[in-house]
Amino acid sequence: MKSKSKGYFGNYGGMYVPETIIPALEELEIAFNKYKNNKEFNSELNLLLQTYAGRPTPLYFAKRLTEYFGRGKIYLKREDLCHTGAHKINNCIGQALLAKRLGKKRIIAETGAGQHGLATATVCALFDLKCDIYMGKIDIQRQELNVFKMKLLGANVIPVESGSQTLKDATSEAIRDWITNIKHTHYIIGSTVGPHPYPTIVSYFQSVIGKEVQKQVSKTPDYIVACVGGGSNSIGIFYPYVWGNHVRNSRDYSLRNRPLLIGIEAGGTSFKNGHHAATLSLGKPGVLHGSYSYLLQDKNGQIQEAHSISAGLDYPGVGPQHAFLKDKKIVTYKTISDKDALWAFKFLSKLEGIIPALESSHAIAYLKHLMPKTKKNETIIVCLSGRGDKDINTVRGNHKL
Amino acid sequence: MNNKKSLLIPYITAGFPNKKLFVPILKTLSESADFIEVGVPYSDPLADGPTIQEASKIALENGVSLKWILETCHGIKTLHAKSLQQEIKPLILFSYFNPILQYGLEKLLRDLPKPLFYGLIIPDLPIEEAKKYLPLFKNYKLNLILLCAPTTNKIRLKQISHLSNGFIYLVSVTGVTGTRNNLSKELKNKIKELKSITKKPVVVGFGISDSKQASKVISYGADGVIVGSAIIKLLKENKNNPLSRLRVFMNSFRR
Numbered sequence: 001m002k003s004k005s006k007g008y009f010g011n012y013g014g015m016y017v018p019e020t021i022i023p024a025l026e027e028l029e030i031a032f033n034k035y036k037n038n039k040e041f042n043s044e045l046n047l048l049l050q051t052y053a054g055r056p057t058p059l060y061f062a063k064r065l066t067e068y069f070g071r072g073k074i075y076l077k078r079e080d081l082c083h084t085g086a087h088k089i090n091n092c093i094g095q096a097l098l099a100k101r102l103g104k105k106r107i108i109a110e111t112g113a114g115q116h117g118l119a120t121a122t123v124c125a126l127f128d129l130k131c132d133i134y135m136g137k138i139d140i141q142r143q144e145l146n147v148f149k150m151k152l153l154g155a156n157v158i159p160v161e162s163g164s165q166t167l168k169d170a171t172s173e174a175i176r177d178w179i180t181n182i183k184h185t186h187y188i189i190g191s192t193v194g195p196h197p198y199p200t201i202v203s204y205f206q207s208v209i210g211k212e213v214q215k216q217v218s219k220t221p222d223y224i225v226a227c228v229g230g231g232s233n234s235i236g237i238f239y240p241y242v243w244g245n246h247v248r249n250s251r252d253y254s255l256r257n258r259p260l261l262i263g264i265e266a267g268g269t270s271f272k273n274g275h276h277a278a279t280l281s282l283g284k285p286g287v288l289h290g291s292y293s294y295l296l297q298d299k300n301g302q303i304q305e306a307h308s309i310s311a312g313l314d315y316p317g318v319g320p321q322h323a324f325l326k327d328k329k330i331v332t333y334k335t336i337s338d339k340d341a342l343w344a345f346k347f348l349s350k351l352e353g354i355i356p357a358l359e360s361s362h363a364i365a366y367l368k369h370l371m372p373k374t375k376k377n378e379t380i381i382v383c384l385s386g387r388g389d390k391d392i393n394t395v396r397g398n399h400k401l
Numbered sequence: 402m403n404n405k406k407s408l409l410i411p412y413i414t415a416g417f418p419n420k421k422l423f424v425p426i427l428k429t430l431s432e433s434a435d436f437i438e439v440g441v442p443y444s445d446p447l448a449d450g451p452t453i454q455e456a457s458k459i460a461l462e463n464g465v466s467l468k469w470i471l472e473t474c475h476g477i478k479t480l481h482a483k484s485l486q487q488e489i490k491p492l493i494l495f496s497y498f499n500p501i502l503q504y505g506l507e508k509l510l511r512d513l514p515k516p517l518f519y520g521l522i523i524p525d526l527p528i529e530e531a532k533k534y535l536p537l538f539k540n541y542k543l544n545l546i547l548l549c550a551p552t553t554n555k556i557r558l559k560q561i562s563h564l565s566n567g568f569i570y571l572v573s574v575t576g577v578t579g580t581r582n583n584l585s586k587e588l589k590n591k592i593k594e595l596k597s598i599t600k601k602p603v604v605v606g607f608g609i610s611d612s613k614q615a616s617k618v619i620s621y622g623a624d625g626v627i628v629g630s631a632i633i634k635l636l637k638e639n640k641n642n643p644l645s646r647l648r649v650f651m652n653s654f655r656r
Binding site: 006014015016017018019020021022023024162163168172175176179180181182183286287288289290295297299300301302303 | 443444445447448450454461466467468497498499500501502503504524525526527529530547548549550551552553554557561572575576577
């Protein structure tokens with residue numbers, strides 16, 4: 001990957017944060033570079049991924065879904081089967097192992113849907129670390145079940161009442177906490193956002209998704225579809241097809257033998273300001289939470305509120321790698337509305353007996369648009385990033401079964 | 402703060418508590434201050450505690466933008482003639498990077514009235530990102546004042562003090578802005594360390610709320626203090642006579 005300077009993906013990324021936390025970011029970068037190729041670290045990580053998180057997750061051939069559309073073969077990468085119900089655990093185990101080696105005794109995290117908070121609370125229980133989770137007040141209401149689970153696991157859930165009371169403000173509060181308690185606290189960012197080295201670290205720990213897919217398929221898939229909020233499950237599954245060895249060696253981003261990679265953003269209720277979370281599709285570049293990437297903002301550079309029915313996609317920013325991949329046209333970004341995501345939630349449940357998270361439902365919903373264009377001999381992989389139990393209340397309030 | 406040479410730098414959020422008071426507040430502060438930090442309100446002020454966050458939110462609701470601040474400051478220069486311009490001490494624009502980026506950094510540096518503006522403080526622009534912009538600041542004769550923190554090690558202290566223009570802003574606490582009852586024990590050593598590295602003036606900010614703390618910081622060897630949240634609190638709590646209370650508060654630092 002070409003980068004201008006440290007922590008950049010093309011023009012995007014960087015470390016736009018107060019000086020106070022720069023030394024901690026440097027320390028984290030050094031630790032990450034040291035341990036990512038360390039045998040003992042990797043065997044501990046891999047053992048936990050296998051025996052605790054339940055990896056590798058299956059690549060499931062969705063027969064009824066395939067028959068419904070009558071075109072290409074659809075496979076689901078079952079991240080919903082991970083321990084704690086989503087891909088978030090992959091990153092949390094990796095970062096907790098780093099935190100342990102850095103000698104940090106306390107973990108903080110932000111959460112939207114609660115899946116990252118839950119995964120963080122889980123690894124903190126596992127490693128006996130003190131855990132404080134920042135969560136917007138609105139998200140606490142719509143993700144009641146996850147809040148209860150986090151508390152059960154021994155985490156302290158701190159309600160954030162500033163701003164939009166969702167993921168953006170939870171992230172800001174977590175950063176303020178980190179600035180204050182930097183010496184003994186590690187901040188586990190849940191997505192490929194934030195200052196360098198976070199996007200690199202999170203995408204590395206999530207790349208296990210795509211690396212498994214590579215082993216699970218007999219030929220390179222023709223399409224890979226994943227939802228994009230901050231962008232961690234999508235970067236994870238795209239990773240080997242974007243930054244894998246064969247790509248790096250070829251020096252050619254428009255590689256012939258690459259699947260068509262499609263990222264699905266939350267289209268919300270409309271494309272009006274405040275009605276969606278389609279950051280890459282409708283935003284413009286700027287700085288939020290430590291990195292330069294696409295943002296939803298007004299002409300004065302004030303961050304605008306995002307909206308999505310799914311709390312995990314309800315964020316006005318996106319990871320810098322996605323901004324780079326969009327500009328280079330390596331990944332295509334599309335949007336799916338709240339309404340279509342709800343349809344997909346119900347549709348997949350009835351057709352395949354799998355209740356998807358509302359986030360992942362956005363990727364499923366895109367099949368409606370994609371499948372008519374596919375051929376019978378083509379394969380389509382959808383990253384089913386999480387399961388939908390947590391969304392039952394939201395869906396119940398929005399839909400008659 | 403008996404020493405008259407010590408720099409007294411108050412911070413205000415522009416347009417807080419309302420737009421009308423902005424220029425009167427600048428005038429009042431100018432009676433005792435050496436510089437005035439003018440805060441650009443931002444939706445996501447990461448380095449700020451609850452007091453300045455709230456002021457920022459109110460200022461945004463009042464319709465304050467970087468453009469409004471610039472227009473108003475140009476007004477100081479043109480409308481009120483020379484006499485008022487002299488009444489206002491040099492200003493330092495305090496802004497998070499995104500409002501500056503969207504306005505355009507070079508355009509901003511060109512548009513800021515000079516010499517009314519002395520420089521800028523951008524709290525989320527560490528040296529890694531600031532380096533490439535330094536020549537621009539030089540071209541427009543504005544100082545980019547860089548920040549050091551209690552967590553900054555000696556190598557970085559050297560780099561920052563070398564690159565910082567005008568003076569060096571030492572953050573007194575590991576934390577966000579806001580008044581605090583006690584100064585940290587490490588602060589004294591950090592000031593000494595920094596003074597042994599650089600001849601540039603060192604001003605200390607974050608958490609300095611009264612003249613007693615200011616005197617202490619000066620006795621540690623600092624060249625000045627920045628007072629922010631305490632002023633915002635005062636403005637919030639004294640809606641009826643903010644200017645006279647502000648004057649009394651500022652004078653307490655000069656006694």
